Amino acid sequence: xxxxxxxxxxxxxxxxxALCSQEASDGPxxxxxxxISYFLDPNQVWxxxxxxxxxxxxxxxxxxxxxxxxxxxxxxxxxxxxxxTERGLQLYLSQFSGFVxxxxxxxHVAFPLTIRCFLGCELPPxxxxxxxxxxxxxxxxxxxxxxxxxxxWVAGSQAPSxxxxxxxxxxxxxxxxxxxxxxFLQDTCVQYVQEHLAVKNLKVLSSKKxxxxxxxxxxxxxxxxxFSSFSVRLxxxxxx
Numbered sequence: 001x002x003x004x005x006x007x008x009x010x011x012x013x014x015x016x017x018a019l020c021s022q023e024a025s026d027g028p029x030x031x032x033x034x035x036i037s038y039f040l041d042p043n044q045v046w047x048x049x050x051x052x053x054x055x056x057x058x059x060x061x062x063x064x065x066x067x068x069x070x071x072x073x074x075x076x077x078x079x080x081x082x083x084x085t086e087r088g089l090q091l092y093l094s095q096f097s098g099f100v101x102x103x104x105x106x107x108h109v110a111f112p113l114t115i116r117c118f119l120g121c122e123l124p125p126x127x128x129x130x131x132x133x134x135x136x137x138x139x140x141x142x143x144x145x146x147x148x149x150x151x152x153w154v155a156g157s158q159a160p161s162x163x164x165x166x167x168x169x170x171x172x173x174x175x176x177x178x179x180x181x182x183x184f185l186q187d188t189c190v191q192y193v194q195e196h197l198a199v200k201n202l203k204v205l206s207s208k209k210x211x212x213x214x215x216x217x218x219x220x221x222x223x224x225x226x227f228s229s230f231s232v233r234l235x236x237x238x239x240x
Contacts, residue, residue: 028054028055028122029054029122029123029124029125029193029197030053030054030055030120030121030122030123030193031051031052031053031054031120031121031189031192031193032051032052032053032118032119032120033049033050033051033117033118033119033120034049034050034051034116034117034118035047035048035049035061035115035116035117036048036049036114036115036116036117037093037096037097037100037114037115038112038113038114039097039100039111039112039113039114039115040111040112041111041112042100042101042104042109042111043101044064044065045064045065045097045100046062046063046064046065047061047062047063047064047065047068047093048061048062049061049062053192053193054193054197057073058072058073058074059071059072059073060073061089061093065093065094065097068089068090068093070086070089070090072085100113100115103163103166103167103170106166107162107163107166109163113138113139114138114139114140115136115137115138115143116136116137116138117134117135117136118133118134118135118136118137119133119134119135119146119185120132120133120185120189121133121185121186121189121190121193123190123193123194130186130189130190132148132182132185132186132189132190133145133146133148133185134146134181134185136156137156138158141156141157141158142156142157142158143155143156143158143164143167144156144164144167144168144171146181146182146185148182148185148186151178151179151181151182152172152178153167153168153171153172153177153178154168155168
């Protein structure tokens with residue numbers, strides 16, 4: 001179960017994101033994903049979340065663990081593809097809750113509990129390396145975070161505890177929550193942002209080209225009209 005937990009949410013959402021910001025205005029060169037889960041006890045949870053690309057919100061989710069509403073805010077995927085994505089996200093949220101229950105059984109977590117997962121990639125204006133991150137906070141305090149240089153999870157700023165140690169042990173055990181997560185952040189995430197920028201730039205160039213063609217057509221019409229008017233006046237003067 002652990003091998004399908006934390007990285008699954010972005011991996012499920014991304015296939016529909018390549019086209020999601022074609023209408024976005026100039027904005028930051030990043031991809032951000034946010035999930036907040038409020039656990040009243042191990043069996044009662046309320047999820048909230050959203051995703052944004054280049055500053056444009058593209059997805060959102062909200063609801064209790066047994067009935068979460070998940071929406072794509074832009075018509076990015078056809079109904080059949082989106083239905084598969086939505087089912088995958090529902091499965092992820094169920095497994096995420098299962099992981100919290102597992103940690104609670106093994107290390108006796110205190111409730112209520114608020115877990116905040118924030119992850120993504122940010123491309124600098126220059127061609128330097130992208131900044132990638134995955135941060136997890138619990139009850140407002142840094143809990144664990146992913147370190148790209150070592151492809152491993154480390155404890156946050158709060159005091160060490162058996163819960164933190166156990167969570168790190170599990171997250172660092174599997175490739176999908178370490179090296180595959182690193183590949184997702186440094187490669188997949190960055191590539192989608194770059195593709196978004198390329199699509200938007202092509203659209204801007206196309207718009208400028210259309211504007212130039214329209215201006216040329218308008219100029220030709222004005223010129224033709226002026227010549228016609230001049231010819232009429234010249235003919236009238238010759239007849240008089």
